Amino acid sequence: MAFILRRLLASIPVVLGVTIIAFLLIHMVPGNPAQAMLFGSNASTAQIAALNKQLGLTLPLWEQYWNFLVQLLHGDLGISYVTHNTVAHELLSRIPSTLALTGTAMLVAIIVGVPLGLVAGIRPNSVLDNIARVVSFIGVAVPYFFLALLLILVVALQFNLVPAIDDGSVSALILPAISLGWGYAAILTRLIRGRVIEEYRSDYVKSARARGCSETRVLLGHVFRNSSIPAITMIGLQFGNILTGAAVTEVIFGRPGVGSFLAASITSKNIPVVQGAIVLIGISYIVINLLVDVVVGVVDPRTRLATAAA
Amino acid sequence: MTTASVNRILTATRRRRSARRTSTVMSTAMVLILVVSAAILIDPGLFTHTNPLFNGTDSLAAPSASHLFGTDQLGRDVFSRVIYGTRPVLIASLGGVLLATVAGVAIGIVGGVAPRTISVVVMRVVDVLLALPVLLIALILIATIGAGTNSIILALGVAYTPGFARVVEASVRKLRSIEYVQAAKVFGSSGLRTAFRHLLPNLVTEVVVMASSAVGWAVLTATTLSFLGLGVQLPNPDWGSDLAAGATSLSTAWWLSTFPGLAITVTILIANFAGDWFMRLIDPVGRPTRTKFRAFRGLRTEQPSAQEEKA
Numbered sequence: 001m002a003f004i005l006r007r008l009l010a011s012i013p014v015v016l017g018v019t020i021i022a023f024l025l026i027h028m029v030p031g032n033p034a035q036a037m038l039f040g041s042n043a044s045t046a047q048i049a050a051l052n053k054q055l056g057l058t059l060p061l062w063e064q065y066w067n068f069l070v071q072l073l074h075g076d077l078g079i080s081y082v083t084h085n086t087v088a089h090e091l092l093s094r095i096p097s098t099l100a101l102t103g104t105a106m107l108v109a110i111i112v113g114v115p116l117g118l119v120a121g122i123r124p125n126s127v128l129d130n131i132a133r134v135v136s137f138i139g140v141a142v143p144y145f146f147l148a149l150l151l152i153l154v155v156a157l158q159f160n161l162v163p164a165i166d167d168g169s170v171s172a173l174i175l176p177a178i179s180l181g182w183g184y185a186a187i188l189t190r191l192i193r194g195r196v197i198e199e200y201r202s203d204y205v206k207s208a209r210a211r212g213c214s215e216t217r218v219l220l221g222h223v224f225r226n227s228s229i230p231a232i233t234m235i236g237l238q239f240g241n242i243l244t245g246a247a248v249t250e251v252i253f254g255r256p257g258v259g260s261f262l263a264a265s266i267t268s269k270n271i272p273v274v275q276g277a278i279v280l281i282g283i284s285y286i287v288i289n290l291l292v293d294v295v296v297g298v299v300d301p302r303t304r305l306a307t308a309a310a
Numbered sequence: 311m312t313t314a315s316v317n318r319i320l321t322a323t324r325r326r327r328s329a330r331r332t333s334t335v336m337s338t339a340m341v342l343i344l345v346v347s348a349a350i351l352i353d354p355g356l357f358t359h360t361n362p363l364f365n366g367t368d369s370l371a372a373p374s375a376s377h378l379f380g381t382d383q384l385g386r387d388v389f390s391r392v393i394y395g396t397r398p399v400l401i402a403s404l405g406g407v408l409l410a411t412v413a414g415v416a417i418g419i420v421g422g423v424a425p426r427t428i429s430v431v432v433m434r435v436v437d438v439l440l441a442l443p444v445l446l447i448a449l450i451l452i453a454t455i456g457a458g459t460n461s462i463i464l465a466l467g468v469a470y471t472p473g474f475a476r477v478v479e480a481s482v483r484k485l486r487s488i489e490y491v492q493a494a495k496v497f498g499s500s501g502l503r504t505a506f507r508h509l510l511p512n513l514v515t516e517v518v519v520m521a522s523s524a525v526g527w528a529v530l531t532a533t534t535l536s537f538l539g540l541g542v543q544l545p546n547p548d549w550g551s552d553l554a555a556g557a558t559s560l561s562t563a564w565w566l567s568t569f570p571g572l573a574i575t576v577t578i579l580i581a582n583f584a585g586d587w588f589m590r591l592i593d594p595v596g597r598p599t600r601t602k603f604r605a606f607r608g609l610r611t612e613q614p615s616a617q618e619e620k621a
Contacts, residue, residue, distance in 0.1 A: 017438030021450065028454040141579045143530055145537050146571035149557055153568075157561045240443035247445070248534055252557065263538050266453040274453055282442055289441075 007293050011286050018282035022275040023068045027061075029271055072279065078272035082265075087276040091258060095280075098257035101180065101249065102242050104173055106235065108181030113188030114231070118224065120189065121196025132189050139186025144245055148179035148252045166255040176253045180245050184238050191234055195227035229300045236292030240285040333590070340587050343580055350396045360390040362547040370563050380565040382556070384545075388565060391547040392573050398459050398542045399549055399577065403528035406466025411521045413467060414474020415513065419505050421475060422482025433479060439472040444531060449540075457540040465535065466528050474520060481516060485509055515592055522588040526581035533574050549574050 052058055059067070071077070077087035112135070120132035142150075155175060156164035162171045199205060200223060208218050247259025254260075258277055265273035349356055369385040371377055379388035421433045439447060448465035455461050485491055491508050499507070535541050536550025544551055549570040556566025 013434055014438050014441045017435070018441065021438070021442075025450065025454065140582070142575045143533060143571070143578070145534065146553065146567075146574060149553070149560060149567050149571065153560050153564055241445070244443045244445035244449070247449075248538065251538065262449065266449055267539065269453070271453075274450070278442075278446065278450060281446055285443065286441055 003297055004294055007290055011290055014286055015283060018286070019069060019072060019279060020065065022278040022282075023065050025275055025278070026271050029269065077276035077279070080273050081270045082268060082273075087272045090261070090273065091276050091280055094256055094258045094261050097255055098243070098246055098250070098259060100173060101176055101246050101255060101257060102239070104177035105181035105184070105242055105246070105249075106239070108177050109184035109188055109238075110235070112181070112185035114192060116185070117189040117192025117231075118196060118219075118227075121193040121200075121227075122219070124193075124197055129193075132193065136186035136189045139182045139184075139189075142182075144179050144183050145248050145252060147182060148175065148249060151175045151179055152252075164253070166253050172253070176249045176255065180242065180249045183245075184235075184242060187238065188231060188234065192227055192231055195230060196223055199223040199226050225299070229296055232292055232296055232299070236289050239288045240281070243281050243285065333587075336583075336587050337591075340584055343584065347396070347400060350393065351400055354394045354397060358387070358390040358393045360387040362386060362391040362394040363545060370559075372563075373565050379569040380563070382563070382566055383559070386545075388552075388569055391552055392549070392569050395547040395549045395552060395570060395573070396577075398536070398546075399529060399532055399574070402459055402462040402466065402532040402536075402541065403525055403581075405463040406470065406532065407521050407524050407528050409463060409467025410470035410474055410524070411517060413471045415478050415510075415517055417471065417475040418478025419482055419509060421479035422486065423501055423505055423509070429479075433475075436472045436475045436479075439468075440476065444469040444527075445534060448531060448535060452535065452540045457543065459542055462532055462535050462541050466531055469531070470524060470528065473524075474517070477520060478513060478517065481513055482509055485512055518592060519585075519589045523582075523585040525585060526578045529574065529578050529581055 057064070075088050077091070079085070080087050080090055083090065116128075116132045116135060120126075120129040123129060138147075152164045152175060155161050162174050163169065164175070166172045166176075205218055205222055208222050213221070244259065246257060247263050249255070250257040250260035251263055258280065262274060262277040262281075264270075265277070363386065365384045365386060367385055368377075369381060369383050371381045371385075373380040373388075377387050377389065379392060381387055382391075417432060417436065421429045421436065423429075424432070447469040448462075451465040451468055452461050455464065485508075491504060494504050494508050532541070533550040533553075536548050537554045539551060539554065541550055542548035544555065553567045553570040553574070556563065556568075556570070559566060
């Protein structure tokens with residue numbers, strides 16, 4: 001319990017840091033926010049000055065940040081320059097699509113990566129190990145956006161098995177999830193393979209065998225359990241990369257998610273949306289890592305002690 | 311000496327020899343690749359006589375002897391666009407890693423040597439940046455400074471700096487307690503002098519290894535950014551933006567995005583091989599995986615592993 005609390009406290013400055021970055025963005029971007037909002041309406045200088053005042057941009061910086069933070073806590077992320085809807089509403093409506101994509105991509109990574117890594121690690125240099133090597137080789141080297149295009153070309157356009165562009169159906173999720181998840185499957189395969197080989201050499205495996213444990217029990221109860229710890233940590237750490245990778249995947253497959261929204265907003269300089277998306281992605285990343293730490297702490301008591309000592 | 315033990319020694323020698331031979335092949339290949347990439351950086355025209363911006367008469371021609379990789383909608387030669395597109399990708403990724411290395415080492419040393427008040431603040435900032443995905447940091451930066459190759463260099467540099475800074479800081483902290491650094495301090499060596507004379511030389515191997523294994527990731531991030539249209543602007547050739555431009559006519563002209571995509575894939579592969587090769591070259595006895603670049607980033611800095619406990 002104390003361990004969870006300590007981790008929770010440690011993430012507070014990080015959360016604040018993310019909000020500071022998001023807040024400062026509006027001041028770092030060239031051009032005046034009021035000008036951007038009134039763009040195209042031929043606004044006079046007086047109108048712009050009035051809007052600046054209304055937006056609170058004339059206040060001292062720390063006061064602006066304080067207001068930003070208070071609004072954030074109320075779920076108010078400002079108003080989109082483009083649609084004039086609230087950013088919170090626009091982001092919320094896109095979250096399910098992104099969650100579905102990242103979730104299935106993660107699933108692909110785990111379903112492909114974990115068994116492949118285990119099999120490869122149990123019998124290094126076997127046929128299966130070589131298959132695993134090829135899979136991870138492709139996953140690491142082929143960029144996911146290129147893989148996505150190849151999949152569209154072959155699976156969707158040549159054989160017409162699944163739709164290439166998102167039409168809301170479940171089958172339209174298959175290609176994006178595979179193209180996004182493959183790279184992480186590769187990383188996971190390599191990691192687990194290495195760990196399994198290492199764990200098999202350790203003393204506790206020898207002693208478990210000496211005690212008369214069956215090979216299945218050695219594998220599942222000892223080797224797999226110990227190899228899963230770095231794998232869990234890695235899945236958490238990769239979550240942020242999957243989230244941003246989803247941005248590109250969403251653009252390719254025309255999926256209306258948070259990521260493609262962020263990419264489009266950066267190009268159109270729709271700063272409130274960019275701010276909101278940064279806070280959303282940053283905080284969900286922090287939360288996921290917090291959860292991962294708790295899970296790892298449950299599986300591996302040593303980490304709890306390590307955090308206590310630090 | 312039994313036959314078995316003689317056999318064992320023989321196999322061991324043979325294995326060592328074959329390992330050396332493969333490393334010679336590897337080194338030759340790597341030197342060749344380095345020369346070719348340097349040549350492309352200096353003048354892409356050495357490898358193709360076609361101007362990548364020249365609009366030919368036959369548009370959307372499939373790959374043939376006259377156009378190895380085919381042509382695009384405006385009749386431009388895809389092969390020459392791929393060759394010329396190498397430049398922005400290499401410049402952006404190598405420049406970004408270089409920037410991140412220099413900044414990361416500087417920040418890491420400050421974090422490791424500076425008085426507590428300063429180092430805590432610096433490393434907190436590093437922690438915040440580590441808590442954000444690389445691509446997001448790069449996107450934020452490009453949102454503020456605008457698109458272009460220089461922006462990508464800066465974005466990659468900033469995005470990868472925290473990873474370097476964290477590792478360097480940890481090493482500096484470890485080094486500080488070693489006798490000769492302590493001795494230097496006793497003999498009145500100033501902080502800056504200690505950093506340059508005693509800390510930096512000991513960090514070089516680790517930093518170079520980390521930087522070389524970061525290049526592959528940097529290539530991926532750089533091409534992702536230009537794929538999103540945030541790098542080199544059309545009509546200038548660039549793998550990421552050409553790939554994106556070709557994606558719209560995927561069903562009719564597969565070669566438009568396939569060749570730039572293959573170029574990216576091959577580059578990432580070469581970068582990874584080169585990283586491994588370089589690592590073995592400068593650190594033949596070291597544990598190869600120890601200081602690999604932490605592409606898997608996050609709040610946690612170190613995972614206590616069973617391996618370390620045994621060591």
